[in-house]
Amino acid sequence: MRLLIVEDDPVLSDGLSVGLGLSGFTADTVGTLADARAALGSSDFAGVVLDIMLPDGSGLDLLAELRKTGSRLPILLLTARDQVHDRISGLDAGADDYLGKPFDLQELAARLRAMLRRQEGRASAVIEWNGLRLCPATQSGQIRGKNLRFSRREFTILQSLIEHPGRILSKPQLEERLYGWQEEVESNTVEVHIHHLRNKLGREFIQTVRGIGYRLSGPADEGRPQ
Amino acid sequence: MNSIRRRLFIILLVATGAIWLSAVLWIQHSTRTEVGNVLDRRLQESAQMVASLIERNGGIVGPDTAALVDEAPALPDTGQHDFARQLICQVWGFDGQLKSGSSGAPPVQLGDGHEGFSEREVDGEIWRVYSHVDEELGIRVMVGDTLGMRDRLVHGVAIGLLAPAVLILPLLAALIWFAVRRGLEPLDKLADALSGRPATDLSPLKNSRAPSELRPMIDALNGLFRRVDGLRERERSFTAFAAHELKTPLAGLKTQAQIAALAQDTGTRDKALAQITRGVDRTDRMVRQLLDMTAVDNAIDSTQPSTQSGARILADVVDELAGLAQARDIALQLKTEPTEWRTAQAALLAPALRNLLENAIIASSRGASVEAQLTRDGEKICFSVLDRGPGISEADRPHVTERFYRGAASSSDGGSGLGLSIVATAVKAMGGELHLAPRKGGGERAEIILPPAPSVTPF
Numbered sequence: 001m002r003l004l005i006v007e008d009d010p011v012l013s014d015g016l017s018v019g020l021g022l023s024g025f026t027a028d029t030v031g032t033l034a035d036a037r038a039a040l041g042s043s044d045f046a047g048v049v050l051d052i053m054l055p056d057g058s059g060l061d062l063l064a065e066l067r068k069t070g071s072r073l074p075i076l077l078l079t080a081r082d083q084v085h086d087r088i089s090g091l092d093a094g095a096d097d098y099l100g101k102p103f104d105l106q107e108l109a110a111r112l113r114a115m116l117r118r119q120e121g122r123a124s125a126v127i128e129w130n131g132l133r134l135c136p137a138t139q140s141g142q143i144r145g146k147n148l149r150f151s152r153r154e155f156t157i158l159q160s161l162i163e164h165p166g167r168i169l170s171k172p173q174l175e176e177r178l179y180g181w182q183e184e185v186e187s188n189t190v191e192v193h194i195h196h197l198r199n200k201l202g203r204e205f206i207q208t209v210r211g212i213g214y215r216l217s218g219p220a221d222e223g224r225p226q
Numbered sequence: 227m228n229s230i231r232r233r234l235f236i237i238l239l240v241a242t243g244a245i246w247l248s249a250v251l252w253i254q255h256s257t258r259t260e261v262g263n264v265l266d267r268r269l270q271e272s273a274q275m276v277a278s279l280i281e282r283n284g285g286i287v288g289p290d291t292a293a294l295v296d297e298a299p300a301l302p303d304t305g306q307h308d309f310a311r312q313l314i315c316q317v318w319g320f321d322g323q324l325k326s327g328s329s330g331a332p333p334v335q336l337g338d339g340h341e342g343f344s345e346r347e348v349d350g351e352i353w354r355v356y357s358h359v360d361e362e363l364g365i366r367v368m369v370g371d372t373l374g375m376r377d378r379l380v381h382g383v384a385i386g387l388l389a390p391a392v393l394i395l396p397l398l399a400a401l402i403w404f405a406v407r408r409g410l411e412p413l414d415k416l417a418d419a420l421s422g423r424p425a426t427d428l429s430p431l432k433n434s435r436a437p438s439e440l441r442p443m444i445d446a447l448n449g450l451f452r453r454v455d456g457l458r459e460r461e462r463s464f465t466a467f468a469a470h471e472l473k474t475p476l477a478g479l480k481t482q483a484q485i486a487a488l489a490q491d492t493g494t495r496d497k498a499l500a501q502i503t504r505g506v507d508r509t510d511r512m513v514r515q516l517l518d519m520t521a522v523d524n525a526i527d528s529t530q531p532s533t534q535s536g537a538r539i540l541a542d543v544v545d546e547l548a549g550l551a552q553a554r555d556i557a558l559q560l561k562t563e564p565t566e567w568r569t570a571q572a573a574l575l576a577p578a579l580r581n582l583l584e585n586a587i588i589a590s591s592r593g594a595s596v597e598a599q600l601t602r603d604g605e606k607i608c609f610s611v612l613d614r615g616p617g618i619s620e621a622d623r624p625h626v627t628e629r630f631y632r633g634a635a636s637s638s639d640g641g642s643g644l645g646l647s648i649v650a651t652a653v654k655a656m657g658g659e660l661h662l663a664p665r666k667g668g669g670e671r672a673e674i675i676l677p678p679a680p681s682v683t684p685f
Binding site for chain 2: 009010011012013014015016018019022051053078080081100101102103104105106
């Protein structure tokens with residue numbers, strides 16, 4: 001899942017990018033509000049980790065701007081100001097969650113997963129589809145009683161597809177979820193990951209829609225002869 | 227004596243007492259004069275009355291003729307003293323023979339024989355006598371009284387006046403005490419209002435109903451409250467700022483530490499450890515700047531007795547930062563013009579120079595050089611720090627010396643928004659000027675210009 005991190009402290013910014021990467025997120029970092037606006041305008045993010053005290057203004061202003069334009073983008077405020085009244089004003093300004101500095105990396109990852117899950121309208125931490133149980137926290141799954149392990153990118157593709165089972169996602173859409181700005185997009189990686197996923201889940205679990213992209217097959221497709 | 231109330235009371239009491247005393251003395255004096263005149267007139271009238279009675283009696287002077295003086299009109303208001311009886315009368319013939327004398331009259335001639343008043347001492351008593359000379363009858367009528375009697379009379383009048391004064395004075399004292407208390411009541415009220423306040427209440431005192439004498443003091447107090455409030459506000463925002471600012475680098479350190487613990491590969495772990503070192507360095511710099519800020523704020527209110535050479539202070543700061551410069555591969559160049567300039571404000575100058583130089587080192591790219599100079603410009607002393615870094619952006623330039631202001635560029639090197647504000651505060655306190663300008667050929671030129679004899683301006 002691709003996140004935008006708005007944080008001006010270089011050490012923390014690097015730590016968030018690397019640390020959330022370890023939990024299966026793809027993170028892009030910016031240090032100012034201006035850069036954050038530019039990034040949000042040009043790319044598609046699943047969520048934002050937003051610092052409040054930034055060099056060119058308050059993160060709360062960006063939050064207010066986004067909510068005013070009707071954006072439902074999940075936003076977690078990450079800030080040194082974590083008194084009760086700060087948290088209240090942050091949440092009231094439209095934040096989905098609030099975490100005070102310093103924080104635990106695992107807790108941040110868990111809160112982000114929960115935040116994104118709520119965004120998808122799910123309450124359970126485990127996603128189920130067509131006999132597959134997928135656990136974002138451990139990036140693992142179960143199908144027909146068999147335990148499965150996925151690489152970060154495999155898992156990101158699978159999760160993107162499973163969150164909108166009927167929808168077709170194009171190759172560029174999947175690539176955008178896979179790669180941050182610093183990473184170079186390798187050609188045909190998506191195909192390679194889809195291939196590995198089909199090996200683990202069964203050939204028909206992911207359908208190729210010729211010329212458009214990929215989608216998951218529904219339960220109705222199950223009885224079809226392979 | 228420290229009590230205004232007691233001082234006022236005593237002043238008023240002494241002044242009133244003195245006025246009373248002089249009034250009594252003046253009354254006594256005028257009474258004495260007045261009584262003297264009245265008694266003199268009685269002597270004269272009595273002598274003339276006795277003479278005219280003798281004349282009416284055909285000029286015959288009997289032995290009890292002198293007793294006629296007792297018929298003289300009594301003095302008014304003589305009270306218990308029977309002054310009427312105190313008149314003595316003698317009738318002397320021209321031949322020097324005492325023809326008649328009233329009871330108690332001494333056998334010697336009281337008057338000097340001439341018409342008019344005279345005084346004579348007989349048996350230790352001074353007599354005042356009026357002599358009436360009647361040429362036709364050939365007699366001298368002398369009527370007199372003693373000065374002792376006169377004094378007693380005057381004393382009686384004076385005591386009559388003093389007695390109520392003795393009664394009234396304590397009453398007056400009580401009245402003055404009460405009046406002084408009432409008069410000083412606004413002071414008591416002010417003291418109550420102040421002593422009843424909690425330490426956190428720095429709201430201004432109301433002075434609309436205060437007496438005009440207290441208003442300047444209340445205004446001064448309110449001014450002090452405002453200043454203390456400002457100082458406390460500054461301290462509060464400083465503490466909040468320091469706490470918040472330190473939380474971010476701490477969060478960075480914790481995150482990197484967790485990455486190092488979680489990382490599977492050595493590359494990620496090593497990178498996280500390097501980031502931890504970087505984070506500690508940055509946090510260390512921030513803490514040092516917070517301490518500098520406190521040191522500068524404290525130095526403003528105090529003066530050091532000893533002076534230090536300006537060139538020496540600059541050399542020490544350059545020495546101190548040599549390690550940082552070396553770590554970043556920056557060549558530090560120190561150029562000092564020979565000068566005897568000394569300052570008692572090393573506690574202000576050193577942090578200012580250190581922050582300027584540190585900024586220049588951090589802004590410079592590897593292999594660049596940073597110059598620290600001390601020059602004389604006429605009477606003035608000029609410390610300059612020159613670098614070849616990116617310089618301050620025009621958008622940030624008007625704000626860089628504001629406390630906690632962080633320009634967009636400062637986030638990349640992790641500036642805390644304190645450095646230049648420390649410099650500006652210190653330079654202002656030294657009565658100098660801070661000039662920040664783009665350097666010819668790229669970079670920034672920072673100058674601290676100080677007057678020849680550093681003066682302290684109130685913060």
